[in-house]
Amino acid sequence: MSTLLVVGSANADHVLTFNELPQAGQTLISQQYRLELGGKGANQVVAAGRLSNPxxxxxxxxxxxxxxNAVIMRKTWAADGINLSGCYDIANQSTGTAVIFVNQHGENSIGVVPGANAYLSAEHIQQQQALFAQADYVLVQLETSLDTVHQALILAKQYHCTTILNPAPAAKLSNDLLRLIDIITPNETEAFALTGIEVIDQQSAEKAAQDLHHKGVNTVIITLGSKGAYVSEKGRGQIIPAPIVNAIDTVAAGDTFNGALMVALDEGKSLTDAVMFANLASSIAVTRSGAQSSIPYRTELT
Known part of the structure; x- marks a missing residue:
């Protein structure tokens, strides 16, 4: 057996749809309301759970x-085979919450309350050393505090885990933190925040990847949406295209990619094959509405 560990955020997304977004001082009747389970960490662990092998x-x-919301999340994640022994309940705090207004063009306005996510601390991570000691891969994002992310990466390296950072939301990171990362998976916006290089084509993606290599990251995967991903390992790069699909909602596409990538690499797939597997999983997710509700199961990839 191998162990895959995700450290990160969980949100309850309250989604309201309108023909047009409300203006200041305006009250509109929503056409539809739905509760979506989201948060980058939760989306990625759900992808790993659904796509993993026995x-x-x-x-x-x-x-x-x-x-x-916490009760709903625990029940849903358990059904996907995710072990929740490392999940903390924070007294007198709400679970992370987002209120999302979406118009008929797919444009949105979002308000986020971090809630309990803001209380996941470096001390909590230290308490989970036994879990890091048995982990093979550790996947983190940036929706919890940087101290928490840093501590997770330190422990992962201490216990010889392969580390994957999805640097989202976009942020500039220290070289000390970057040196703890084996694989980094920014999109174009996040790559710009990390390197100052605007990624618009393969040449600029190569420059951004080289900058991250120089900062200590061994493997760089820049996700390019419908164009696939630029993959650079030891200074040699290529674009791995994604399947062509009719995308209707890209909310959890990147998270699906990251969870799938970790699963495939742990199975011993080559980097190219693992990215192809991740591209396929995310291409299915974008054909469906919602966050975790859009993430496919392993049987759908065969």
């Missing part, structure tokens, strides 16, 4: 509030 165990470290 020889892989998937664990999640996160912080939840003491509310009904």
């Amino acid at each position: 020889q892989q165990k998937v664990y999640f470290i996160c912080a939840l509030g003491d509310d009904s």
Whole structure:
């Protein structure tokens, strides 16, 4: 058995749809309301859980509030085979929440309350050393504090785990943190935040990847949406195209990619084959609405 560990955020997304977004001082009646389970960490662990094989165990470290959303999340994740022994309940706090207004053109306005996510601390990570000691891969993002992310990466390297950072939301990171990362998976916007290089084509993607290599990251995967991903390892890069699909909602595409990538690499797939597997999984996700509700199961990829 191998162990895959995701450390990160969990949100309850309240999605309201309108013909046009409300203006300041305006009250509109929503055409539809739905509750979506989201958060980058949760999306990625769900992708790993649904796409893993029977020889892989998937664990999640996160912080939840003491509310009904936390109960729903735990029940849903458990059904996807995710071990939640590393999830903390934070008293007198809400589970992370987002309110999302979406118009008929797919444009949105979003308000986020971090809630319990803001309370996932470096001390919580230290308490999970036994879990890091058995992990083969550790996947993190940037929706929790940088101290928490840094501590997770330090422990992962201490216990010889392969580390994957999805640097989202976009942020500039220290070289000390970057040196703890084996694989980094920015999109074009995130690559610009990290390197100052605007990624608009393969040549600029190569320049951004080289900058990240010089900062200590061994493997760089810049996701390019419908164009696939630019993959650079030891200074040699190529674009791996994604399947052509009719995309209707890209909300969890990147998260699906990251969870799938970790699963495939742990199975021993080559980097190229692992990215192809991740591209396929995310291409299915974008043909469906929602966050975790759009993430495919392993049987759908065969």
